[in-house]
Amino acid sequence: MISQPSPNFNDRTAGEIKYLILHYTGMATGEVALQRLCDERSKVSAHYLIEEDGRIFTLVPEAARAWHAGVASWEEDHDINGLSLGIELVNPGHDTPGYKGDYRLFPEAQMAALVTLCKEILSRHKIAPWHILGHSDVAPDRKSDPGELFDWQFLASQAIGFWPDRATEMSVTTSVKIKLFQQGLADYGYGIDITGQPDPQTQAVMQAFQRHFRPADIRGIADPECHSILENLLEKRRNY
Ligand SMILES: [Zn+2]
Structure with missing residues (x-):
């Protein structure tokens, strides 16, 4: 050093x-x-x-x-x-x-x-x-x-931080309920207001989430894959 x-x-x-x-x-x-x-x-x-x-x-x-x-x-x-x-x-x-x-x-x-x-x-x-x-x-x-x-x-x-399991199942719903998604992001730790709306703050947080956990698509759109990744991370957190 x-x-x-x-x-x-x-x-x-x-x-x-x-x-x-x-x-x-x-x-x-x-x-x-x-x-x-x-x-x-x-x-x-x-x-x-x-x-x-x-x-x-x-x-x-x-x-x-x-x-x-x-x-x-x-x-x-x-x-x-x-x-x-x-x-x-x-x-x-x-x-x-x-x-x-x-x-x-x-x-x-x-x-x-x-x-x-x-x-x-x-x-x-x-x-x-x-x-x-x-x-x-x-x-x-x-x-x-x-x-x-x-x-x-x-x-x-290398045991530094979380990464979602590949086996993560896609959630069955194709439309992601924005309010639930916001709540999940807040539960994980993100600073987000639960508005139920796909507002600019939600897009910014979604994009940050994607840059970290689903870098293949970082447009900031709440999609089912992100939802299942988020659920998987929340479960990891609960079980840690
Ligand atoms: Zn910096």
């Missing part, structure tokens, strides 16, 4: 660490991202940054509250920074207004380093599998990282 201290942190007051939040840097190179995360004017940071070649940088001590999640929520928690560790993965990320991204696969060396780091973190802190999340899971209306090219399935195969 390479020490690259960032001044952007403060004391933890919210409680014990119980979330692990994964990000991509969304900048042209790892060097530029490191500079920004260590610049006190940027007011952003993370505990770790992992380069595409697998080098791990430590920026903020785990005992301190780094500034990576911003306005975010999961279950009843809103101070996600105060309750989490944040890992930045170097990747140029999606196009956004005013920025031409170069979103690409996360290389094997980077994923291997991530697995090693996550295993160490999980040995130090009690973090439930459904608390290992992407930035987009906790801030679906603003964020799309680490995104649909991030291999959550591989991570779950």
Whole structure:
């Protein structure tokens, strides 16, 4: 691990660490991202940054509250920074207004380093599998990282986070009841209002859910496959 201290942190007051939040840097190179995360004017940071070649940088001590999640929520928690560790993965990320991204696969060396780091973190802190999340899971209306090219399935195969069982049966209904779906997403932890309407917030949360658990189609449409995946995850959570 390479020490690259960032001044952007403060004391933890919210409680014990119980979330692990994964990000991509969304900048042209790892060097530029490191500079920004260590610049006190940027007011952003993370505990770790992992380069595409697998080098791990430590920026903020785990005992301190780094500034990576911003306005975010999961279950009843809103101070996600105060309750989490944040890992930045170097990747140029999606196009956004005013920025031409170069979103690409996360290389094997980077994923291997991530697995090693996550295993160490999980040995130090009690973090439930459904608390290992992407930035987009906790801030679906603003964020799309680490995104649909991030291999959550591989991570779950290393006992890091949940992945739905392939044997998941398709639900029999073809029309998905939006209210039930919203309730299920809320039960899993997503910050979503139960409106019974396919409104913009529901589409944003659906899309975050799909980027994480069904990356083949991330249009944000509530379909039967997503419904069965959600039910499977809720069952895993109940049985854990
Ligand atoms: Zn992020």
